[in-house]
Amino acid sequence: MYLQLQNRLMTHVREFLTRKYPEITLPEIVIEQPPKIELGEFALPVALKLARGLRKAPLKIAQEIVDEMPLPEGFASFEVAGAGYINARLDRTAAAGVVAGTLGNAAATGNAVLPAAGARGKVLVEHTSINPNKAAHIGHLRNSILGDTLVRLLRAANFKVDVQNYIDNTGVQVADVVVGFEQMAKVSEQEIDALIAEPRFDYYCWDLYARVSQWYEADKTHLEARRATLHALETGGNQTATLAQKISMAVLHRHLETMQRLGIEYDFLPQESDILHLHFWAKAFELLKAAGVLYYEENGKNKGCWVMTRPGKVKDAPVGADGAASEADEAAGPDEDAKVIVRSNGTVGYVGKDIAYHLWKFGLLGLDFGYRKFSEYADGRHVWISCDPKDAEPGAPHFGGVDAIYNVIDARQSEPQETVKQAILLMGNADAAARYTHFSYEMVALTPRCAMELGYAVSEEDQKRSYIEVSGRKGFGVKADDLLDKLIDAAQSEVDTRHPELEVEDRREIATQIAVGALRYFMLKFTKQSVIAFDFREALSFEGETGPYVQYAVVRASNIFRKAGLEPEAALAATIAPAALDNDNDLWELWLAAGQTSKVIEQCIASTEPAGLTKHAFQLAQQFNNFYHHHHILTEEDAAKKALLLSTAAVVRRELMKAMDVLGIPVPRVM
């Protein structure tokens, strides 16, 4: 609702100002919200910005505009305020009608500003992408929750989204656990099968991986085993590679189970082994050479390598002076800082493979994976995994070839991400490069106190730091399933005392929903670029700015309707009392806040920052709790007033549930 009216106001003001002041170029029309609702719903600082160009006092300009500008539909007044603001007031009754969805057609509802489903194009979100060699930890959780929420945001805004989880099944990390099984611990294949059958095989790998790292450190000659194993995995078609695939697929299943607990699902799992065996790189290499993006270095420390100019170091193309420029370059010697893509021994680094993979994402490679089913979700949808096209399932869907991509990858990888993006750009795909978004976020670390609580030795130096980085290699961190288990236990004891009348399974289900809500909210409330210093005390909190606070507000709203024996939709359809809204700013603010959910979702997508929606949900819940405390709805005697209060509760409940759905926070029946 808010977004729709804001757009209407913006267009209206721009058209008016263009007519009134044809002699000057208009500044961007900025629309804000006044600090207090008494001042109106929208504030335009445009007169302040016009002051210099027009050489006139802002207040005078504002007055001129207010005197002459007609009111757009749905608005009640314009007035001058403060140092020269123009504040706009809405026709509250009409606006409330739009929010409630009672005013006629679908075009009046909040969704009218959105294009039809799928009309915004097909996008690809890659997230999770955990090395399949150990259990997921809290850092991975942040990745998956951010990624899944981005997916939900995009889908709520009518994008068609494919979700990918990249599987690096031939990398060093998988090689390390294979070394652990085969050479260090000497576990037989039969024993491995038995371990895989255990509920949490990934936990076993977590410990084994840490042990292998120590094993390497104890004797550097052990590193030869890693090198040989890595080579075996890359080549494929041998016993070690088969074992590695068995292990990594088992761990992958565990990862999907863990994420499923949080409501996170995927469409496609591209495997690195297939990128290798289907020769994606060879094809990309040809394209890169042909486009002149890669060049063969003849001199200097990178002699014999195929290299690429580092992002940010691309020379400002001296138009018309190419000859002179390249002479100057040659005189300066080889670019020692260039990024090596193909080593002098002819092998390609992971950035090269990543370029090939990303060309595929945009449909620019000219090669494709085969697709077969990997697993099935409760609703019958399948997760697909890559394979050789000759093993592909008939009728399988096709992935890739999308309009835009989002890579949810932590901030430490922004350099290689920039390199891939630049390669795509330099190949002449400016459009694809512009739609390549590295959704960068900071890591989750542990507070020193938390690390010590977990029994890790923390040096005195580390104790002074505000956080300590987790390390899978050292086995240092909090496992995702452990954290979720802890949260469920904590929620369970609350539910048990509050609702002893419920069946055990019901209490368990509610505790799980609360735990998931708490965890997802916790991971989303911080902005992306902020390092989360993880602490159990904060993460296990169910009070204040948390998921359960928001859930509780919805449960309270639902209780009202349950007790009243009324459907919330019926309350929305009921006539509301316009006069009461005009005179009750507190109530009106609640309607206005609820009407902003769609706007917030759009802002979150534009800024690729889901934290804005958690803030919105919390503030809306807070305002609702305030409202809940001030009004005794069911005992209200004035029928018109009661109807208004009920419709207010219904609107807030609906918008809160919409926000929670996008955030992936479940709505418990009771709390």
Added chain:
RNA sequence: GGGAGCGUAGCUCAGUUGGAUAGAGCAUCUGCCUUCUAAGCAGAGGGUCGCGUGUUCGAGUCACGCCGCUCCUACCA
């Protein structure tokens, strides 16, 4: 050395493209359960927005310079 980011209340963090009196939560203190559930509500204290200069009607926000912290910068993945 080069690149990126951060520095806001005791702690953890928000702060829209420069706007009206810098906000939350936690922690501390004080009140409120016979009501639609207190996982809640009301209130109090707590700030040199790292430091400085500049840009302008106006700076937490923009520019420049310092100070402090973090990450990236391998023919590792």
